[in-house]
Amino acid sequence: MSRRTALQWVELPDGRCELGWIDHGLPTFRFGHAPSGLATRRQLREAGLCPGGQGIVAQITWKRGRRWAGLYRMDLAKPKRRPSLGQQLAVCKALRARRTCPTCPAGQRVKDYYLPTSPRRCFDCLRHAEEIAQLAA
Ligand SMILES: [Zn+2]
Incomplete structure (x- = not known):
């Protein structure tokens, strides 16, 4: 879906106004034009953060609206969860099983x-x- 509406001032959850448009009820911005303080899930991850239960507050779109990504508030983001010792052990066990020939x-x-x-x-x-199968054939 391409952008049908012209650029307008849209209000962000923190009260700031930025140039974008409203799509599916969300403030929407072009790729690379996300306002400061908002980040995609991937960008949060790179900063060692996760959304922490908050929903998306805006979105960016590219490829004429065929691709989109939700934007989260960085001030509400929480530190990325660390796996527990039990979870780390489970991963080790699973990886070991994938290397052990039965x-x-x-x-x-x-x-x-x-x-x-x-x-x-x-x-x-x-x-x-395979060699045994060839001998038997
Ligand atoms: Zn083997």
Whole structure:
């Protein structure tokens, strides 16, 4: 959807007025023209922040309105959550499982790659299985 309305002064939640337009009930700005103090989720992330439960207060659009991103207030943003020790351990366990071949003796772990998801075997075991299949054929 392209912009149908001309630029106008739109009011931001903090009372400031900026040049933009209203789309879907939100103050809207062109890509690269977001007012200061507002940031996309990705920009918050880069600054070590997260929205912290607040909703979007404005948006930017590009590609003639076919792409858009919500803007959050930086003053209401909260520090990015840190995973708990239990969550970090769970991730380690999952990554270890992705490197452990179930058909190798003693659950050998591959170092240079993650096992393919299907079949979950190391390349040596896959090659071995292919050789056996060729002998049987
Ligand atoms: Zn293996």
